[in-house]
Amino acid sequence: MAFNVLVVDDSAVMRKMIVKTLRLSGLPLGEIHEAGDGQEGLRVLEEHWIDLAMVDINMPVMTGEEMIARVRENPQTRDLKVIVVSTESSETRIDMLQDQEAGFGAGFVHKPFSPETLRQKIVDLTGVSCDELTGDGIAPGSGPDF
Amino acid sequence: MLPEPVLEPERLTTPATAAVSVPFRGPVNGRLVVAVAGDILPAIAANMLAEDDLPSDHQQQDALREIANVICGNLLPRIAGPKAVFKISAPEAIPAGTLAGSCQRESPAAAVHIGLDLGRADVMLFLTSEAAHHTGQP
Numbered sequence: 049m050a051f052n053v054l055v056v057d058d059s060a061v062m063r064k065m066i067v068k069t070l071r072l073s074g075l076p077l078g079e080i081h082e083a084g085d086g087q088e089g090l091r092v093l094e095e096h097w098i099d100l101a102m103v104d105i106n107m108p109v110m111t112g113e114e115m116i117a118r119v120r121e122n123p124q125t126r127d128l129k130v131i132v133v134s135t136e137s138s139e140t141r142i143d144m145l146q147d148q149e150a151g152f153g154a155g156f157v158h159k160p161f162s163p164e165t166l167r168q169k170i171v172d173l174t175g176v177s178c179d180e181l182t183g184d185g186i187a188p189g190s191g192p193d194f
Numbered sequence: 195m196l197p198e199p200v201l202e203p204e205r206l207t208t209p210a211t212a213a214v215s216v217p218f219r220g221p222v223n224g225r226l227v228v229a230v231a232g233d234i235l236p237a238i239a240a241n242m243l244a245e246d247d248l249p250s251d252h253q254q255q256d257a258l259r260e261i262a263n264v265i266c267g268n269l270l271p272r273i274a275g276p277k278a279v280f281k282i283s284a285p286e287a288i289p290a291g292t293l294a295g296s297c298q299r300e301s302p303a304a305a306v307h308i309g310l311d312l313g314r315a316d317v318m319l320f321l322t323s324e325a326a327h328h329t330g331q332p
Contacts, residue, residue, distance in 0.1 A: 058284065059256055060252075060253070060256055061249075061256040065244075068244060106267075135268065136267060138271060138279045139271075140277045140278070
């Protein structure tokens with residue numbers, strides 16, 4: 049199975065780093081889409097089948113929290129697997145997000161992250177087996193470390 | 195890029211080539227400023243993108259904004275505690291030539307100057323008000 053992935057972040061550099069990490073992860077990838085804010089992310093979800101979304105929290109126009117809430121309200125997208133990739137460090141806000149996401153497929157990766165951390169979170173969340181991973185995965189230091 | 199253990203005084207006064215400010219509101223209000231001098235920004239952006247090619251000016255600015263955002267997001271809980279909630283605004287570019295004047299009008303509450311072989315990076319924290327729970331401001 050190939051995963052269609054949506055990367056939502058207002059930083060084009062960060063989106064590129066995440067996409068590069070995805071390509072190095074060995075995850076069987078289908079289409080990769082990018083969006084610069086939550087509203088744009090929702091538009092992509094309306095137009096394309098997405099298996100996994102990597103979503104930043106603090107973004108202009110529509111935050112990641114609001115986007116994820118809209119995703120959960122929509123029967124078409126409510127089971128979407130989401131990884132929040134954010135600088136958010138407040139335990140209060142992270143706990144709230146995790147409570148909101150309890151029962152759904154969601155994970156949290158804190159910036160700065162290493163490619164290995166992101167890959168492991170993807171593997172944990174998608175349940176992809178080692179047999180399905182292509183290549184040797186990420187060698188330490190092989191990708192952007194942020 | 196290699197860090198230099200001692201930053202010579204003349205290196206400290208080299209004007210910044212790029213700077214961004216990240217405003218925040220919460221238990222304390224203020225902004226975090228990250229400025230770079232010399233040739234370090236292209237190297238930082240290329241490192242983030244894991245590319246050998248010179249990143250575009252837009253990518254370099256974007257990289258600096260993201261670095262400032264990450265530093266700010268990680269610094270604030272260390273100041274106000276892990277449960278404190280902050281509203282961190284999008285990083286804003288500081289127009290070239292205005293940073294020095296801004297720093298003369300207002301002293302940072304804390305500042306770190308990092309010397310590197312390619313230039314210098316400054317991280318400055320400006321606090322603008324009392325704790326929000328004292329003022330009733332979010």
